[in-house]
Amino acid sequence: MERYTPNREEAYELLTKYVQDPSLINHALMVEAAMGHFAKLFEEEDIEKWRVVGLIHDLDFEKYPEEHCKMTEKILKEENWPEDYIRAVLSHGWITCTDVEPKHKMEKVIYTIDELTGLIYATAIMRPSKSLLDLSVKSVKKKWKQKSFAAGVDREVIARGVDMLGMELDEVIRETIEGMKSVAGEIGLNTELN
Secondary structure, eight states: OOOOOOOHHHHHHHHHHHOOOHHHHHHHHHHHHHHHHHHHHTTOSOHHHHHHHHHHTTTTTTTOGGGTTHHHHHHHHHTTOOHHHHHHHHHTTBTTTBOOOOOSHHHHHHHHHHHHHHHHHHHHHHSTTOBSTTOOHHHHHHHHHOTTTTTTSOHHHHHHHHHHHTOOHHHHHHHHHHHHGGGTTTTTOBSSOO
16 A cells, blocks of 8 residues: 655645634744755755644644644544654654654654744744844844743753754754744734835
């Protein structure tokens, strides 16, 4: 039997079947864009796979928050998704809701940037420009230190992921901002500076 490989269109269709909340869809788009950017950065062959994993990672969060990741695993298995896609999705919840430790580069990236995209978006939306174009790493790091700002963002997860990737925090922030720029308009950020 030939292996089924989900494409972006199918992933988006499945996402919108389970997720209606615009902020959760925006989050999926941000993570998808950042994943695609990191795939290019690391010269990965299958950029679409990275993007699809990013897009679908919170599939169950709106309807089944108490069973986060577990329901996604069930849904994706029912949809005959490949094991490596499912494993990558589960790895983003390592320690918080799964015991699937990120091992492959794609898993380490989604684990790291999932929370980071939220912090970057929250920082951008608070700026007068409401844009990523003039958002500096320094501004994001300043907000990182304010624990009350975007309090839901788990900074420990990001730090652990950065260590796993063997990169500097500044570099990961810079590349995540870069990746998110491609969907800035779709997620309600300004794409031009006045």
